[in-house]
Amino acid sequence: MNSNVRPADMARINTPELADKFIAEQVELLKKQIGDKKVLLALSGGVDSSVVAALLIKAVGKNLTCVHVNHGLLRKGEPEQVIKVFKEQLGANLVYVDATDRFLDKLANVTDPEQKRKIIGAEFIRVFEEEARKLEGIEFLGQGTIYPDILESDGVKAHHNVGGLPEDLQFELVEPVKLLYKDEVRVVGARLGLPENMVNRQPFPGPGLGVRCTGAITRDRLHALRESDAILRDEFAKAGLAGKVWQYFTIVPDYKSTGIKDGKRIWEWPVIIRAVNSIDATSASIEEIPYELLHKIVNRILAEVDGVNRVLYDLSPKPIATIEWE
Numbered sequence: 001m002n003s004n005v006r007p008a009d010m011a012r013i014n015t016p017e018l019a020d021k022f023i024a025e026q027v028e029l030l031k032k033q034i035g036d037k038k039v040l041l042a043l044s045g046g047v048d049s050s051v052v053a054a055l056l057i058k059a060v061g062k063n064l065t066c067v068h069v070n071h072g073l074l075r076k077g078e079p080e081q082v083i084k085v086f087k088e089q090l091g092a093n094l095v096y097v098d099a100t101d102r103f104l105d106k107l108a109n110v111t112d113p114e115q116k117r118k119i120i121g122a123e124f125i126r127v128f129e130e131e132a133r134k135l136e137g138i139e140f141l142g143q144g145t146i147y148p149d150i151l152e153s154d155g156v157k158a159h160h161n162v163g164g165l166p167e168d169l170q171f172e173l174v175e176p177v178k179l180l181y182k183d184e185v186r187v188v189g190a191r192l193g194l195p196e197n198m199v200n201r202q203p204f205p206g207p208g209l210g211v212r213c214t215g216a217i218t219r220d221r222l223h224a225l226r227e228s229d230a231i232l233r234d235e236f237a238k239a240g241l242a243g244k245v246w247q248y249f250t251i252v253p254d255y256k257s258t259g260i261k262d263g264k265r266i267w268e269w270p271v272i273i274r275a276v277n278s279i280d281a282t283s284a285s286i287e288e289i290p291y292e293l294l295h296k297i298v299n300r301i302l303a304e305v306d307g308v309n310r311v312l313y314d315l316s317p318k319p320i321a322t323i324e325w326e
């Protein structure tokens with residue numbers, strides 16, 4: 001039987017009981033597969049790799065080493081949450097690598113979106129490879145592959161792209177959620193005790209904020225992007241929209257417009273709000289955000305985020321506009 005094909009009679013995991021059963025079975029299988037050997041996992045903090053990490057912690061404990069690479073393009077509070085949940089609460093062996101400067105130096109003056117993606121992907125593999133080489137006796141590599149990845153691609157996620165590791169670092173793969181759909185991964189994650197905002201996280205692209213800071217990324221514009229995104233998420237959460245809107249974020253383009261502050265003319269960036277509903281990202285419609293909430297978000301961004309003098313709301317559906325701006 002091809003282990004990459006979901007059996008026709010496999011029940012959809014949609015209850016806590018079914019999730020518990022899956023967890024118990026997978027923990028046994030992982031124990032059997034790994035024994036007392038060591039496993040390495042790139043832990044992004046996204047739901048898939050987080051669920052794999054939590055399963056592996058249950059199965060092999062300290063024989064799992066998680067590597068969390070901060071490429072400087074994560075959202076506000078994300079690296080801190082990964083450290084808190086996995087190191088402090090679940091007692092994982094976690095290596096945290098702040099590679100912000102490395103990534104941003106490589107990305108300086110790079111304007112082409114695909115080139116930016118390539119640099120981020122390649123640098124991620126390089127950082128991960130360096131960390132893997134520091135560790136001894138690793139035989140397995142954990143991956144957060146899920147069933148749509150197998151159906152839609154060659155089974156390796158773009159943003160977990162550790163498939164590009166060199167020949168001498170080819171470990172045996174451990175992919176405990178590879179037959180699950182996203183909604184099932186979320187049910188399993190909740191039963192594993194992962195925080196609600198991690199389990200129900202909106203999709204976040206591998207290149208992270210890098211494709212929302214359009215054109216050549218600069219640290220000050222990236223800062224404005226991270227802060228405005230945090231305000232949007234905070235207000236959506238308070239308004240009860242966080243779990244209802246499929247994907248929502250801000251964009252800071254690389255151009256400026258005039259404004260006026262303290263009686264003086266200023267020349268600053270706009271922030272663009274994007275909030276879409278979708279099922280599988282191939283098409284998207286616009287969420288109708290109440291005007292009152294929009295005003296609140298606009299006022300907060302203008303008051304709290306340095307370098308910003310305008311807030312715009314993108315009402316374009318996909319198609320014709322893509323969800324991301326790059």
Ligand code: XMP
Binds near residue numbers: 158203211281282
């Ligand atoms: P677009 O912009 O093409 O996005 O409408 C569709 C979905 O894919 C996400 N996206 C990415 N995810 N690496 C990823 O892992 C990428 O380079 C990338 N580009 C877009 C986007 O956030 C949306 O959910």
